[in-house]
Amino acid sequence: MATPLLQLDAPPYPEREEAPEPGWLQARADALGGALQRRWRAWGVRRGAVVARIRQHEAELDALDDAGLAEAARELGRALRRDGLQPALCARAFALAGCAAHRRLGKRPYDVQMLGGWIMLQGMVAEMNTGEGKTLTATLPACAMALAGVPVHVITVNDYLVARDAELMRPVYEALGLRVGVVTEDLQPPERQAAYACPVVYASNKTVVFDYLRDRLVLAGQTDALRLRVDQLAGEGARTRRLLLRGLSYAIVDEADSVLVDEARTPLIISAPAGDGGEAELARQGMVLAAALVQDEDFRLALDTRIVHLTEAGRRSVARISAPWGGPWAGKLRREELAVQALTAQHLFHRDQHYLVRDDQVQIVDEYTGRVMADRSWERGLHQMIEAKEGCTVTAPKAPLARISYQRFFRRYLRLSGMTGTAEEVRGELGAVYGLPVVRVPTHRPSRRQIRPERVLRSADAKWQAIAQRVAELHARGAPVLLGTPSVAASERAAAALAARGLPYQLLSAKQDADEAAVVAAAGQPGRITIATNMAGRGTDIALAPEALALGGLHVILSERHDSGRIDRQLAGRCARQGDPGVFEAVLSLDDELLHQLGQRTPLARLATHLRRAAGDDAGPLAVWLIRLAQHRVEQAHSRVRQALLKSDRQVSRLLAFSGRPE
Numbered sequence: 001m002a003t004p005l006l007q008l009d010a011p012p013y014p015e016r017e018e019a020p021e022p023g024w025l026q027a028r029a030d031a032l033g034g035a036l037q038r039r040w041r042a043w044g045v046r047r048g049a050v051v052a053r054i055r056q057h058e059a060e061l062d063a064l065d066d067a068g069l070a071e072a073a074r075e076l077g078r079a080l081r082r083d084g085l086q087p088a089l090c091a092r093a094f095a096l097a098g099c100a101a102h103r104r105l106g107k108r109p110y111d112v113q114m115l116g117g118w119i120m121l122q123g124m125v126a127e128m129n130t131g132e133g134k135t136l137t138a139t140l141p142a143c144a145m146a147l148a149g150v151p152v153h154v155i156t157v158n159d160y161l162v163a164r165d166a167e168l169m170r171p172v173y174e175a176l177g178l179r180v181g182v183v184t185e186d187l188q189p190p191e192r193q194a195a196y197a198c199p200v201v202y203a204s205n206k207t208v209v210f211d212y213l214r215d216r217l218v219l220a221g222q223t224d225a226l227r228l229r230v231d232q233l234a235g236e237g238a239r240t241r242r243l244l245l246r247g248l249s250y251a252i253v254d255e256a257d258s259v260l261v262d263e264a265r266t267p268l269i270i271s272a273p274a275g276d277g278g279e280a281e282l283a284r285q286g287m288v289l290a291a292a293l294v295q296d297e298d299f300r301l302a303l304d305t306r307i308v309h310l311t312e313a314g315r316r317s318v319a320r321i322s323a324p325w326g327g328p329w330a331g332k333l334r335r336e337e338l339a340v341q342a343l344t345a346q347h348l349f350h351r352d353q354h355y356l357v358r359d360d361q362v363q364i365v366d367e368y369t370g371r372v373m374a375d376r377s378w379e380r381g382l383h384q385m386i387e388a389k390e391g392c393t394v395t396a397p398k399a400p401l402a403r404i405s406y407q408r409f410f411r412r413y414l415r416l417s418g419m420t421g422t423a424e425e426v427r428g429e430l431g432a433v434y435g436l437p438v439v440r441v442p443t444h445r446p447s448r449r450q451i452r453p454e455r456v457l458r459s460a461d462a463k464w465q466a467i468a469q470r471v472a473e474l475h476a477r478g479a480p481v482l483l484g485t486p487s488v489a490a491s492e493r494a495a496a497a498l499a500a501r502g503l504p505y506q507l508l509s510a511k512q513d514a515d516e517a518a519v520v521a522a523a524g525q526p527g528r529i530t531i532a533t534n535m536a537g538r539g540t541d542i543a544l545a546p547e548a549l550a551l552g553g554l555h556v557i558l559s560e561r562h563d564s565g566r567i568d569r570q571l572a573g574r575c576a577r578q579g580d581p582g583v584f585e586a587v588l589s590l591d592d593e594l595l596h597q598l599g600q601r602t603p604l605a606r607l608a609t610h611l612r613r614a615a616g617d618d619a620g621p622l623a624v625w626l627i628r629l630a631q632h633r634v635e636q637a638h639s640r641v642r643q644a645l646l647k648s649d650r651q652v653s654r655l656l657a658f659s660g661r662p663e
């Protein structure tokens, strides 16, 4: 296997050069060629009979004592550095890691994990079902690459999972003489640098991107006089000594669809405060304006893409209302931009769904994970408008020093790979944006998940009643129940519905980050009822008590479909893991948010209204179909937004390169 990862004359900070944007025809040809090539590569890995090649080393390695195993790892490392990532050497590295896992964790990787690891070693995405043991699987390619001297980044979605996965897997690496660096947000720069210097590094996507941006600022050489002076005094190489990362060589991205596709919409920005003091007044005026404008007359809302359109009449109203204010309101373009921001703040962002208000601050909630992102703020004055709307102190806006999107960042790895339970739906996007083939890995044991028929009730009230009744039945039997909701507000509503029936529950929401692990750990006990926003959907391993297994395993109830069907599948994936029993059911309603996104006067929206009026609580199969269709449409709309972002990202980068700023 020829590899650019192991060049002896590799630059000190390896990363992939961004290819120039191809012309239209070239782009079409590349897309077709790329798709064929990805299929070919995916086929090649299945055909390779890798598992047998790996297993043939096991008997010999098992017979060694611990010191012998470490020596075998050192010897293999020398061969890998000398000859490159040859398949025979990589197979031995996998066997070594497998032996170490068996010795230190009591878990020998299954065949399907070996296959998953091999797929990632080749720079592809392994689609492995939820609960198949991806944490252990990642150690296999990580060990092979690290032994070969390639710096490895294992990237997870948050600091909790970073620390948990690294600590769980550390014994495997250490048995092979490989140090593990754990980078979490609280680490100071010297400790950060030391952690990144380890052969295998565990960090969250956000941490790695920000550290990379910091490195870019150093590499681009800031014009900061003091820094330049320090460089002069310290002589050659001082800059590289301030760098945190060792370049972007090889990454294994856990929850690859979430990080590479869903999060890809968020631009990551390092910024410095840059207010002129007038923001509070401006935001207040914005809210006055938003209250005065009339929907469908002055502006229209596209709920699926979250875009506000001003009408001609709206433009005139904005000019008239803002005329006395002067300042930024005097210019037509700026005035209309401010009006759109104000309307967006007023109508498209909702408290306890998109953000929380805590200690006089507006804190963004990640829609996909339900977690609070305390240090993030919306751009271009939107954050200030929302602060004004909520009556919080209006903060100063921030000016960007460096920015990049996940899309552009991850494309810079020399070799990128990933794993997730839900990649199929975004196969096309992973291929087109990152050149990543997706290979499906079979399950270790056949799944025993029971999926009950989906129900759609006529109203939200009827839904919560039905859910509370169902939970009460299950609770009476002693089965553990996990009730998934789309937002903090919905979780509270669910809690109220259960409380009304006197049912005991544990509430997991973005407000309770600290206690999360303990609540999740207990969620598999008999009789437990756990309510969670969809953050419980990813990466949480709910261990089942033996009594709960006998009662049919964990029972997961979905109370509202998410914008992305993958998030629903992740929630379902909390039950029936590793061949255990488990039940999944969806209880939805015609008041669910997704249906509002069908627009107001479309035939589908009319159908929804008609169904709401029909007799009986159960809205029937047509309603089930309608919600699925709405979800599909929103998924498509999001995909279009992401494509537009990639385009605008390229434009921003061209402009900034022109003005000499990094990224």
Ligand SMILES: Nc1ncnc2c1ncn2[C@@H]1O[C@H](COP(=O)(O)OP(=O)(O)OP(=O)(O)O)[C@@H](O)[C@H]1O
Binding pocket: 106, 107, 108, 109, 110, 113, 128, 129, 130, 131, 132, 133, 134, 135, 136, 420, 421, 538, 539, 540, 541, 573, 577, 578
């Ligand atoms: N080879 C193995 N032998 C025995 N147990 C294993 C093995 N591999 C994984 N497990 C166990 O399987 C469970 C699920 O593992 P893990 O949480 O890594 O799954 P996952 O694939 O990451 O799930 P998710 O997609 O939900 O994040 C864990 O309890 C883990 O210890």
